Amino acid sequence: xxxxxxxxxxxxxxxxxxxxxxxxxxxxxxxxxxxxxxxxxxxxxxxxxxxxxxxxxxxxxxxxxxxxxxxxxxxxxxxxxxxxxxxxxxxxxxxxxxxxxxxxxxxxxxxxxxxxxxxxxxxxxxxxxxxxxxxxxxxxxxxxxxxxxxxxxxxxxxxxxxxxxxxxxxxxxxxxxxxxxxxxxxxxxxxxxxxxxxxxxxxxxxxxxxxxxxxxxxxxxxxxxxxxxxxxxxxxxxxxxxxxxxxxxxxxxxxxxxxxxxxxxxxxxxxxxxxxxxxxxxxxxxxxxxxxxxxxxxxxxxxxxxxxxxxxxxxxxxxxxxxxxxxxxxxxxxxxxxxxxxxxxxxxxxxxxxxxxxxxxxxxxxxxxxxxxxxxxxxxxxxxxxxxxxxxxxxxxxxxxxxxxxxxxxxxxxxxxxxxxxxxxxxxxxxxxxxxxxxxxx
Ligand code: 5AD
Ligand code: SF4
Numbered sequence: 001x002x003x004x005x006x007x008x009x010x011x012x013x014x015x016x017x018x019x020x021x022x023x024x025x026x027x028x029x030x031x032x033x034x035x036x037x038x039x040x041x042x043x044x045x046x047x048x049x050x051x052x053x054x055x056x057x058x059x060x061x062x063x064x065x066x067x068x069x070x071x072x073x074x075x076x077x078x079x080x081x082x083x084x085x086x087x088x089x090x091x092x093x094x095x096x097x098x099x100x101x102x103x104x105x106x107x108x109x110x111x112x113x114x115x116x117x118x119x120x121x122x123x124x125x126x127x128x129x130x131x132x133x134x135x136x137x138x139x140x141x142x143x144x145x146x147x148x149x150x151x152x153x154x155x156x157x158x159x160x161x162x163x164x165x166x167x168x169x170x171x172x173x174x175x176x177x178x179x180x181x182x183x184x185x186x187x188x189x190x191x192x193x194x195x196x197x198x199x200x201x202x203x204x205x206x207x208x209x210x211x212x213x214x215x216x217x218x219x220x221x222x223x224x225x226x227x228x229x230x231x232x233x234x235x236x237x238x239x240x241x242x243x244x245x246x247x248x249x250x251x252x253x254x255x256x257x258x259x260x261x262x263x264x265x266x267x268x269x270x271x272x273x274x275x276x277x278x279x280x281x282x283x284x285x286x287x288x289x290x291x292x293x294x295x296x297x298x299x300x301x302x303x304x305x306x307x308x309x310x311x312x313x314x315x316x317x318x319x320x321x322x323x324x325x326x327x328x329x330x331x332x333x334x335x336x337x338x339x340x341x342x343x344x345x346x347x348x349x350x351x352x353x354x355x356x357x358x359x360x361x362x363x364x365x366x367x368x369x370x371x372x373x374x375x376x377x378x379x380x381x382x383x384x385x386x387x388x389x390x391x392x393x394x395x396x397x398x399x400x401x402x403x404x405x406x407x408x409x410x411x412x413x414x415x416x417x418x419x420x421x422x423x424x425x426x427x428x429x430x431x432x433x434x435x436x437x438x439x440x441x442x
Contacts, residue, residue, distance in 0.1 A: 002030050002031065002032045003030060003031050003032070003041040003042065004031065004032060004033075004034040004039050004040045004041050004042075005023070005026050005031040005032065005033055005034065005040060005041070005042050005044065006033070006034050006035070006036065006037045006039075006040035006042070006043045006044070007019050007022060007023065007033070007044045007045075007046060007142075008043075008044070008045045008046070008061060009045075009046040010045070010046065010047055010048045010054060010057065010058060010081075011046070011047065011048025011050065011054060011081065011082065012048065012050075013150055013197065013199055013236060014152060014170075014199050014200075014201070015046050015047075015048060015081055015082070016142070016143075016150065017139065017150040017151070017152045017199055018046060018081065018104060018107070018152075019046050019142060020139035020140055020141060020142050020150075021107055021134045021137050021139050021152075022044065022046065022080065022107050022110065023139070023140035023142060024137050024138055024139050024140045025107055025108060025110055025111065025137060026042075026110060026111065027140055028111070029110075029111035029114070033140075033142075037064075037065065037068050038068055038071070038072070040068075040075060041074070041075065041076065042075070042076045042078065042114065043065050043068065043075060043076070043077050043078065044078045044079075044080055044100075045058060045061055045062070045065070045077075045078070045079055045080070045081075046080050046081040047079060047080065047081040047082055047083035047084060048081065048082050048083065049082040049083045049085070049086040049087075049165050049169050049340070050082070050164075050165060050166070050338075050340075051335065051336075051338035051340075052338045052339075052340075053338070054083075055083055058079070058083055062077070062079070062095050062097075062098065065077045065097070066095070066097045069097050076099045076100060076114065076117050077097055077098050077099055077100070078098070078099060078100035078101070078102060078110075079091055079098055079100070079101055079102075080100075080101075080102040080103070080104075080107070080110075081102075081103075081104055081169075082104065082165070082166070082169035082170065083169075084101045084102055084103050084126065085103035085104060085126050085128070085168070085169040085170070086165060086168065086169050086341075086342075088101065088124065088126050089101060089124050092122055092124070098122070099117045099122055099123065100113055100114070100117060100122070100123050100124070101122075101123070101124040101125070101126065102124070102125050102126070103125065103126035103127065103128060103169070104128075104155070104169065104170050104171075105127065105128050105129040105132045105155075105170075105171060106125035106126065106127060107134070108132070108134070108137075109125055113125060128156075128170075128171030128172070129171065130171070130172050130174060131174060132155070132174075133152075133154070133155055133174055133175070133176040133177075134152075135176055135177055135180050136180065138184070138187070145390055145391050146191070146192055146193065146420075147192070147193060147194055147195060147388065147389075147390045147391070147419065147420055148193065148194070148195040148196075148197070148388075148390060149188050149193045149195070149196055149197075150196070150197050150199050151181060151184050151185060151188075151196055151197070151198055151199065152176070152198075152199045152200065153175065153176050153181055153198045153199060153200050153203065153206055153220065154173060154174060154175040154176060154200035154201070154202075154203070154205075154206050155170060155171070155173070155174055155176075155200070155201075156170045156171045156172045156173040156174055156201065157170060157173055157201035157202060158172060158173040158205075159201075159202060159239060159277075159279075160277060160344060161266075161276055161277055161278060162275060162276050162277040162343060162344035162345040162348070162349075163276060163306065163309060163337065163339075163340065163343060163345045164340070164343060165340040165342070165343055166201060168342055168343070170201065173201070173202070173205065175200075175206050175207055175208050176208075177208065178208050178215050178220050178223060181198075181220065181224065182223060182224060182227065185224050185227045185231065186227055188231075189227055189228050189230075189231050192420055193231075194230060194231060194232060194388055194420055194422075195231070195232045195233075195234065195388055195403075196224070196231060196232075196233055196234070197233075197234040197235060197236060198220075198221070198224070198233065198234070198235040198236075199235070199236060200235075200236075200237070201237065202237065202238070202239040202242065203217050203235050203236070203237065203238060204217055204238050204239055204242035204243055204244070204247065205217075205239070205242055206220055208220075216246075217235075217247060218244070218246045218247045218249075218250040221233060221235070221247075221250055221251075221254070221257055222250055222254060225254045225256050225257055228256075229255065229256050230256070230422070231256060232256055232257075232258055232388055232405075233256060233257045233258065234257075234258050234260060234407070236262050237262055237264060238261060238262065238263050238264075239264075240263055240264070240265065240278075240280050240284070240285050240288050241278065241279045241280040241284070243261075243263065243288045245291055245295075248291055248292055248295045248296065249295055251295075251296055251299075252295040252296045258300075258405040258406075258407065259296050259298055259299045259300065259405045259406060260299060260300040260301075260302070260405060260406050260407045261292055261296075261299055261300070261301055261302070262302045262303070262304075263285075263288070263289070263292075263301065263302070263303055264303055264304035264305075265285055265303045265304070265305060265320075265323065265327075266278060266304060266305060266306050266309075267305070267306065267309060267312070267316065267319075267320050268282055268316075268319040268320035268321070268322060268323030268324070269282065269312070269315075269316035269317075269319040269320065270282045270283070271316060272309055272311075272312055272316050273285075275309065275310060275311065275345070275349065276306075276309060276345075277344060282319065282323060285323070286323070286326065286327070289301065289326075289327050298405075298406070299406070300330045300331075300404075300405070300406025300407050300408065301327060301328075301329055301330055302329060302330055302331040302332060302333075302407070303324075303327070303329050303332045303333075304332065304333045304334075304335070305320060305324070305332055305333070305334045305335070305365055306335050306336075306337050307320075307334065307335065307336050307337065307358055307361040307362035307365055308336055308337045308353040308357060308358030308361055308362070309337045309345075309353070310337070310345055310349035310350060310351060310352060310353070311349060311350075311352060311353075312337075312353055312361075317361045317364075320365065321364065321365065321368055324365070324368055324369065324372065325368070325372070328372055328375075328376070329369065329372055329373075329376075330372075330373060330376045330406060330407075330408070331369075331373055331407075332365075332369045334362060334365050334366055334369060335362070336355075336358045336359065336362050337351070337353070337358060339351040370432065373432060373433075374430075374432055377408070377430035377431075377432070377435060378430065380408070380427045380430065380435055381427055381428070381429075381430065382426065382427060382428075383426070383427055384424050384425065384426045384427075384440055385404035385405070385406075385410060385424070385425055385427070385435075385437075386404065386405065386422050386423070386424055387402035387403065387404055387410050387412075387422065387423050387424075387425045388402050388403060388420075388421075388422055389401070389402040389414070389418045389419050389420065389421050389422075389423060390402050390403065390419070391416075391419050392416060393411045396411075398413060399411050399412060399413050399414065400412060400413075400414035400415070400416070400418055400419070402423075402425075404425075404435070408434075408435055409433065409434045409435070410425055410427070410434070410435045410436075410437055411434055411435070411436050411437075412425045412436065412437045412438055412439050413438065413439070414439055418439075423439050423440075424439065424440040425437040425438065425439055425440065426438055426440050
């Protein structure tokens with residue numbers, strides 16, 4: 001009889017991709033996935049350590065798993081991912097019901113670790129690797145729609161932005177063999193997938209040396225785009241310091257690479273960027289944006305912003321707002337600075353911006369972005385976009401939903417047989433988060 005595995009995932013796309021690797025490793029050990037934690041033999045929570053509230057949420061979930069374990073004492077509870085790596089065995093001390101702690105480079109060993117637990121031990125593996133890329137593991141796709149998938153092309157991060165815990169939780173940067181990436185993309189296309197997002201903490205520093213050549217990220221993108229013209233490619237995340245004109249031109253000249261760039265700025269002030277150890281200035285960032293707009297005039301541009309980093313002045317904050325207006329972002333993820341123990345910022349700078357000031361600055365950033373996103377949607381009125389149809393709209397089954405190249409959600413009247421196809425849709429209306437339109441005859 002197969003055993004049942006329940007996985008919950010928090011954090012970034014990379015973590016969702018990792019859960020697919022975990023599901024694959026475990027299916028080799030005869031685990032089958034279940035949607036119900038009450039039925040599970042093993043409950044795994046794949047965690048994020050990026051901000052304190054991400055961790056708080058996971059602690060809340062562990063309380064819930066504890067309740068299940070009181071009813072079914074044989075249930076194994078495992079904490080995996082970035083929080084497991086950051087807190088290590090300390091989690092056992094706080095939560096005795098937790099049986100397993102596994103960091104992001106130890107997923108191949110999960111079956112052996114689970115065997116150890118059956119013998120009554122708690123098991124932990126938080127060793128970080130310089131080589132592990134899970135290269136030969138074919139992920140089990142957890143997204144049921146079957147149109148859009150992630151492929152992780154590299155792991156870890158060597159950038160050491162001063163606020164960020166990732167280099168400590170995911171270890172050193174390493175790129176994956178392009179041949180296995182291409183094979184994975186081929187298989188996905190054959191299975192009906194039509195969109196792939198290539199993932200890495202900083203995809204711009206992807207590199208792979210063969211006997212004869214050095215393959216960089218634009219080269220990799222170009223090679224994967226050749227898998228099929230009907231396969232739409234996206235990628236995340238780019239670090240502005242390494243965003244080359246070669247990459248921008250590759251996007252511009254390759255039709256099936258989506259015209260969308262997620263380019264986290266974090267702050268509009270050069271002084272703050274310097275303290276953040278981002279290794280670029282406001283002027284450099286704006287120069288990269290100019291180059292994107294010149295070569296890809298219809299590019300969707302999105303970002304991440306942190307409000308209230310150490311020593312941020314009102315003037316620094318105003319510079320963030322003014323940069324947002326200059327770039328005119330289509331969308332942004334916006335956060336309050338959260339000090340992470342062990343990071344460079346935690347060691348060097350005082351977390352000195354009072355919480356009410358952080359909240360007020362964040363709110364000003366959010367309000368401005370809402371206006372910018374709405375104006376961006378308004379500019380799309382009467383434009384016709386090529387939409388990759390993902391499935392029925394959540395709110396109205398007579399409508400279908402998909403995304404345009406710029407990564408905006410578009411909803412239009414249509415039938416289920418359009419799923420997985422590219423259709424032309426003319427925008428006739430919009431809400432703050434969605435474009436609404438009608439299908440054009442192609
Ligand atoms: N506090 C707040 N936001 C953070 N991010 C990363 N570390 C922190 C932190 N300590 C944000 C950055 C990053 C995104 C994934 O999360 O904006 O780009
Ligand atoms: Fe992803 Fe960073 Fe969270 Fe880890 S800490 S899950 S890398 S966002």
